[in-house]
Amino acid sequence: MTxxxxxxxxxxxxxxxxNPSLLRTIWREIMHDKMALGSLILFTIIVLSAYISPxxxxxxxxxxxxFLNVWKPPSLDNWVGTDDGGRDVFxxxxxxxxxxxxxxxxxxxxxxxxxLTYGLISGYYGGAADNVMMRILEFLMVLPSLMFIIVFVxxxxxxxxxxxxxxxxxxxxxxxARLIRSRALQERELDYINASKTLGTPSFxxxxxxxxxxxxxLVIVNMTLTLANNIGIETGLTFLGFGLPAGTxxxxxxISFARNPDIIKNKWWxxxxxxxxxxxxxxxxxxxxxxxxxxxxxxxxxx
Amino acid sequence: MSxxxxxxxxxxxxxxxxxxxxxxxxVRAVDGISFELQPGETYGLVGESxxxxxxxxxxxIGLNKATSGEMLFEGKDLAKLSRxxxxxxxxDIQMIFQDPYSSLNGRKNVLNIIxxxxxxxxxxxxxxxxxRVQELVARVGLSPESIYKYPHQFSGGQRQRIGIARAxxxxxxxxxxxxxxxxxxxxxxxxxxxxxxxxxxxxxLTYLFISHDLGIIxxxxxxIGIMYRGRFVEEGTASDIYNNPQHVYTKRLIAAIPEMNxxxxxxxxxxxxxxxxxxxxxxxxxxxxxxxMFDLKRVSDTHSVAML
Amino acid sequence: xxxxxxxxxxxxxxxxxxxxxxxxMLSKAMPGDAVTGAFMSNPNVSPEQVEKxxxxxxxxxxWYEQYGRWIGKAVQGDFGQSYVHKQPVTSxxxxxxENTVLLSLFTAIVIYLLAIPLGIVAGRWTDTWADxxxxxxxxxxxxxxxxxxxxxxxxxxxxxxxxxxxGGSGNxxxxxxSWEYIVDRAKHLFLPVMSGAxxxxxxxxxxxxxxxxxxxxxxxxxxxxxxxxxxxxxxTRHILRNSLLPIAAFLGYEITGLISGSIFIESIYxxxxxxxxxxxxIAQRDFTVVTALVMVSGAAVIIGTxxxxxxxxxxxxxxxxx
Numbered sequence: 001m002t003x004x005x006x007x008x009x010x011x012x013x014x015x016x017x018x019n020p021s022l023l024r025t026i027w028r029e030i031m032h033d034k035m036a037l038g039s040l041i042l043f044t045i046i047v048l049s050a051y052i053s054p055x056x057x058x059x060x061x062x063x064x065x066x067f068l069n070v071w072k073p074p075s076l077d078n079w080v081g082t083d084d085g086g087r088d089v090f091x092x093x094x095x096x097x098x099x100x101x102x103x104x105x106x107x108x109x110x111x112x113x114x115x116l117t118y119g120l121i122s123g124y125y126g127g128a129a130d131n132v133m134m135r136i137l138e139f140l141m142v143l144p145s146l147m148f149i150i151v152f153v154x155x156x157x158x159x160x161x162x163x164x165x166x167x168x169x170x171x172x173x174x175x176x177a178r179l180i181r182s183r184a185l186q187e188r189e190l191d192y193i194n195a196s197k198t199l200g201t202p203s204f205x206x207x208x209x210x211x212x213x214x215x216x217x218l219v220i221v222n223m224t225l226t227l228a229n230n231i232g233i234e235t236g237l238t239f240l241g242f243g244l245p246a247g248t249x250x251x252x253x254x255i256s257f258a259r260n261p262d263i264i265k266n267k268w269w270x271x272x273x274x275x276x277x278x279x280x281x282x283x284x285x286x287x288x289x290x291x292x293x294x295x296x297x298x299x300x301x302x303x
Numbered sequence: 304m305s306x307x308x309x310x311x312x313x314x315x316x317x318x319x320x321x322x323x324x325x326x327x328x329x330v331r332a333v334d335g336i337s338f339e340l341q342p343g344e345t346y347g348l349v350g351e352s353x354x355x356x357x358x359x360x361x362x363x364i365g366l367n368k369a370t371s372g373e374m375l376f377e378g379k380d381l382a383k384l385s386r387x388x389x390x391x392x393x394x395d396i397q398m399i400f401q402d403p404y405s406s407l408n409g410r411k412n413v414l415n416i417i418x419x420x421x422x423x424x425x426x427x428x429x430x431x432x433x434x435r436v437q438e439l440v441a442r443v444g445l446s447p448e449s450i451y452k453y454p455h456q457f458s459g460g461q462r463q464r465i466g467i468a469r470a471x472x473x474x475x476x477x478x479x480x481x482x483x484x485x486x487x488x489x490x491x492x493x494x495x496x497x498x499x500x501x502x503x504x505x506x507x508l509t510y511l512f513i514s515h516d517l518g519i520i521x522x523x524x525x526x527i528g529i530m531y532r533g534r535f536v537e538e539g540t541a542s543d544i545y546n547n548p549q550h551v552y553t554k555r556l557i558a559a560i561p562e563m564n565x566x567x568x569x570x571x572x573x574x575x576x577x578x579x580x581x582x583x584x585x586x587x588x589x590x591x592x593x594x595x596m597f598d599l600k601r602v603s604d605t606h607s608v609a610m611l
Numbered sequence: 612x613x614x615x616x617x618x619x620x621x622x623x624x625x626x627x628x629x630x631x632x633x634x635x636m637l638s639k640a641m642p643g644d645a646v647t648g649a650f651m652s653n654p655n656v657s658p659e660q661v662e663k664x665x666x667x668x669x670x671x672x673x674w675y676e677q678y679g680r681w682i683g684k685a686v687q688g689d690f691g692q693s694y695v696h697k698q699p700v701t702s703x704x705x706x707x708x709e710n711t712v713l714l715s716l717f718t719a720i721v722i723y724l725l726a727i728p729l730g731i732v733a734g735r736w737t738d739t740w741a742d743x744x745x746x747x748x749x750x751x752x753x754x755x756x757x758x759x760x761x762x763x764x765x766x767x768x769x770x771x772x773x774x775x776x777x778g779g780s781g782n783x784x785x786x787x788x789s790w791e792y793i794v795d796r797a798k799h800l801f802l803p804v805m806s807g808a809x810x811x812x813x814x815x816x817x818x819x820x821x822x823x824x825x826x827x828x829x830x831x832x833x834x835x836x837x838x839x840x841x842x843x844x845x846x847t848r849h850i851l852r853n854s855l856l857p858i859a860a861f862l863g864y865e866i867t868g869l870i871s872g873s874i875f876i877e878s879i880y881x882x883x884x885x886x887x888x889x890x891x892x893i894a895q896r897d898f899t900v901v902t903a904l905v906m907v908s909g910a911a912v913i914i915g916t917x918x919x920x921x922x923x924x925x926x927x928x929x930x931x932x933x
Contacts, residue, residue: 143909143912147905232759241890261778286750
């Protein structure tokens with residue numbers, strides 16, 4: 001080799017073009033689906049305003065009680081009215097969205113990591129290890145998890161946002177682990193795994209650097225779809241009064257006003273916008289998730 | 304001294320049954336085989352599918368666990384080594400896989416595929432690594448710019464060359480080639496086989512060549528072991544086996560090689576009929592009452608047969 | 612076959628034991644016990660007396676003895692006393708269980724009544740406008756969180772339109788057994804059932820549609836067509852026979868969803884069932900009731916899954932892996 005550096009950069013760029021990454025494929029798929037594109041744009045707007053607007057809003061004003069201003073219907077001053085303490089609902093809506101999103105993402109990531117590790121180990125080793133791990137998983141899956149989460153939330157000492165995220169994550173990874181395990185079980189039969197073994201690659205490296213990239217599209221699809229689900233569970237729990245601790249408002253906190261019949265009917269501006277906002281976010285995330293799913297499976301692609 | 308000595312190797316799988324899933328019996332995938340590999344030779348393992356030849360190869364490289372028996376590599380028994388000690392021999396024994404499509408990770412480019420063993424065993428700077436990979440890629444006859452391509456951009460033959468380059472990266476002494484060309488087009492098979500012979504001389508390799516194709520085995524191998532139902536039927540040099548088959552199973556195998564010359568078709572048919580006759584009348588000379596083969600018996604310096 | 616059922620049933624026993632152990636541990640971690648709840652707030656009972664009662668009730672014994680006693684009684688249907696309601700937990704549950712079972716049962720029935728025809732239509736006439744509408748509906752059903760949907764239904768039909776009562780399970784002043792009583796109960800059940808059912812159809816529709824699309828191109832269907840079997844009969848006699856059978860089995864797997872659903876639905880419609888009792892008991896720290904409820908729900912899911920597995924193994928021999 002006289003000239004080993006034969007314009008590396010150009011070569012790499014060229015091959016990148018020939019081998020579009022999953023992200024690129026997803027992008028192309030979304031661009032081809034007007035609804036998915038619309039969902040993505042709408043969702044981005046919601047996310048951006050939820051994360052940026054609290055920077056401009058006086059946070060303390062949102063928690064200050066103002067008895068002269070309680071239960072005000074929507075007006076120019078308060079776009080969607082005020083609540084029982086005269087606090088601006090729109091500001092709470094933004095902060096609630098931010099909190100719900102952050103927690104949803106955190107739970108999805110933690111649960112994803114646990115599920116991925118568990119599923120990969122179970123599927124990679126197979127045999128007796130897999131057998132034991134699957135029996136355990138089967139057991140965990142029959143637990144009435146909503147009840148368990150509520151019980152944990154009530155008995156955990158020093159309950160705060162982090163313990164809440166942890167409790168939710170503990171019950172959110174079972175399905176993922178089973179999904180990844182069944183795919184890993186198929187992958188382990190393929191010779192590239194055997195080849196890595198004969199080349200002396202350590203097992204954990206084979207799992208995470210050889211096997212995992214081949215399952216990544218599955219993981220991404222699953223994560224997008226469960227993100228929506230986790231936001232739903234979080235707001236639902238907060239609605240019931242077993243979610244975010246007081247002081248960390250979530251969209252569920254606003255909706256929980258709706259447990260009073262008078263408020264449902266006569267002060268709808270407190271809870272209805274939050275409910276609709278969650279609904280819109282769920283629809284957007286799921287629609288994008290469907291496009292991601294199609295992108296990961298060549299047979300279903302529209303683009 | 305021989306490079307590899309296999310003594311009475313057995314690989315058994317339990318069959319579980321009954322209510323409590325107790326082990327009721329075993330599948331005797333490999334049931335007591337012994338052979339030796341001399342440095343620089345090509346040893347062929349032949350037999351019909353399911354005879355245990357692939358299982359033997361996988362046991363040697365450690366993908367399957369041997370139930371019992373010895374596998375002496377340069378005098379060290381691989382079967383008794385711990386996982387960590389076994390790693391020291393990973394460099395010396397490598398494998399070429401049957402399916403060039405599933406044996407390369409589709410998510411990695413050629414550079415990363417070939418560099419995988421280097422990263423496990425040698426501390427190289429990225430630049431040195433790139434150089435080594437480029438050398439290997441050039442040696443197996445692929446263009447240097449292909450190192451950033453992904454497996455799906457290559458043909459089956461090219462993929463198999465990438466697999467060979469990966470196996471060569473650590474300068475092994477023994478390569479176990481498990482049906483290396485049976486997934487390839489016939490037109491490409493010869494290319495890959497001749498290439499394997501070239502690098503054998505260049506790198507002073509020993510091959511354990513596993514195949515069901517008698518023609519390829521004849522072309523490639525110095526010595527041959529015929530396997531049937533997990534046991535050796537006959538062992539000898541290529542000429543022992545092809546010109547002077549002793550066991551009725553070997554005879555039947557060789558008689559089954561298609562005859563290209565149409566004028567010899569009837570001759571061949573008569574041969575087959577007579578072998579079949581022999582199989583029926585002299586069955587008891589070759590198989591015991593359980594249908595199991597006898598142990599190998601020497602008939603000449605190089606030639607052994609499993610006969611009564 | 613029998614061997615599979617027996618082995619599968621045996622697997623249930625360790626699951627139930629483990630479940631009860633976990634729940635017992637949790638109940639020990641819950642603040643307060645039977646004595647604190649019943650006597651602590653009573654100033655006439657001195658700490659020494661409390662200690663004596665503790666000793667008498669065995670609350671100072673090692674945990675495994677306490678567990679043994681608890682599970683022994685639980686098996687006989689005795690879950691202890693609720694200190695809020697001052698009555699045995701079992702009779703408390705018995706008074707509520709009918710409502711929840713009724714709610715879940717009707718929800719399941721409506722789900723199947725909606726989902727099966729829709730799934731068949733979508734699968735048989737793929738890519739028609741009907742299919743597209745069903746797929747869109749199903750997408751909404753999948754994406755919408757249950758509690759939001761239930762709230763919106765309540766808001767719209769009870770508060771704005773006033774068609775249905777805003778909560779409860781029935782008017783107690785109406786004589787049970789009369790026609791009026793049944794109509795009244797139905798009116799109270801309608802919205803809770805519909806809230807759960809309308810968005811509970813997702814799994815069944817999705818399964819049926821995909822399965823029918825898969826079956827349509829199988830060789831046995833082509834054979835039937837080529838023999839001249841009319842298109843309608845191809846579906847009723849051949850495809851649906853294969854696609855519908857497993858659906859019967861899925862009911863057991865749905866129990867988890869129905870239980871968590873009932874918690875939301877009963878809370879939103881103030882429907883006096885087990886889900887509402889669970890939330891009330893948690894809020895009032897009535898932990899004997901909570902423990903019993905989690906145990907009963909867990910056991911229901913385990914048994915439901917067992918039944919589903921068995922039915923599925925009868926319907927589809929392929930999954931009966933030895």
